[in-house]
Amino acid sequence: QVQLQESGPGLVKPSQTLSLTCTVSGGSISSGSYYWSWIRQPAGKGLEWIGRIYTSGSTSYNPSLKSRVSISVDTSKNQFSLKLSTVTAADTAVYYCARDIVVVVTPLYQYSYMDVWGKGTTVTVSS
């Protein structure tokens, strides 16, 4: 059974870059049709989709964060990573990684949804 585990610094200074890694165990990150996603949740608030990556390297980002976000994948380590630049206190949140199942309906239409999540890691932006 696939499991995901987030890791990275719990404290980041304002204006710096937040970097997190998600390690996939129990299966290969390259097998099957999956996207690999990042989601965040400020304390007491709702979920926000950050973006996703396919193992081919193609990415999709939330437009509200696109200028500051980068998601990459390292298939040799079975990991994918998130970088969020120029952080502020508003980026303080629990960050989750998740697996997206991709369903291909036609060559031009596909959709996906998250079926396995990591437990989340808390990142605080503070000096």
Added chain:
Amino acid sequence: SYELTQPPSVSVSPGQTARITCSGDALPKKYAYWYQQKSGQAPVLVIYEDSKRPSGIPERFSGSSSGTLATLTISGAQAEDEADYYCYSTDSSGNLWVFGGGTKLTVL
């Protein structure tokens, strides 16, 4: 931008039916997904593709979608179902994925 609108809270007595709605302009053409999040835990998928239930999710959880409204129904709600529930879907372009604001279900 695109928004999915949920009621902030729903309350039911144990054994009653809880219905949580999610409104979005693209829902007539896009699937809705529902996640359950208990306090301090990661979200868990309870309904996918409007009405399908993942393995291991109790039969009392069901979903439906009509027009711009998707609905999560919990028939015979139990105390263990107390949680925040989030709908999830995409805009008409399929490029922006969003969560609804979440609905806190209280069973008392």
